[in-house]
Amino acid sequence: MSSEATGKPALSVTSGLSRNAIIIRLEGELDVDAVPVLQEHLQRIWDLPPKPFLIVDLSAVTFCDSMGMNELISVMQRCEARGTRLLLGGVHGVMARVLSITGLRHAFEVFARLDDALRLSVAST
Template sequence: MSYGATGKSALVVTSGVFHHCLVLRLEGELDVDAVPLLREHLRRAWELPATPFMIIDLSEVAFCDSVGMSELVSVLQRCEQRGTRLLLGGVQGVVSRVLSITGLRNAFDVYDDFDDAVRYAMTA
């Protein structure tokens, strides 16, 4: 867990394997203070055998700065090296705007709804 200046959790990361997908759910703020927590979850994920898909659920992310976006790019690159397809689900609000502003929206497989990303992975 990452804590901001107020003492409240800034980011909560949960993860698990669902069929042939590694799923990470992020809730809160994906920023410079939270990236170490995400990296720790990812470190453990990279130790697992590669899955065909990794889905990151961003539906509960309220804020994303350039460091958070950079970490998502790093995840994409690592997934490509492993032969894993990265899907971003629940991309709305601030995350959608940041992806559009940075021109990264087309770099990722983006789904407005997390369930749509899961459905795609289940049928691919």
């Protein structure tokens, strides 16, 4: 059921901190309607002092359209400007397919499991 029908956002965004990473978890549909929700959450992240890593957990994303991909590209560009390494964790199913189809699979550091992205961020300290 769409977010319009339920009155609830189709995307839930939460975040947390680890030693040298900010972890953002996305759950639901990353589409044109959800981008403002993600952007609002990200603004709070951008206001924090930069960490070496930003990990985006995509394991619970069920749909991603071109606007969602554009936002991920914007996040990558913002991370590069801040000197932060962007890692995409939990990339499988829908997100693996979208990244492959768009040819963006190699533009990002992609991990099938969130734990692998977390391990890399810890090992790089």
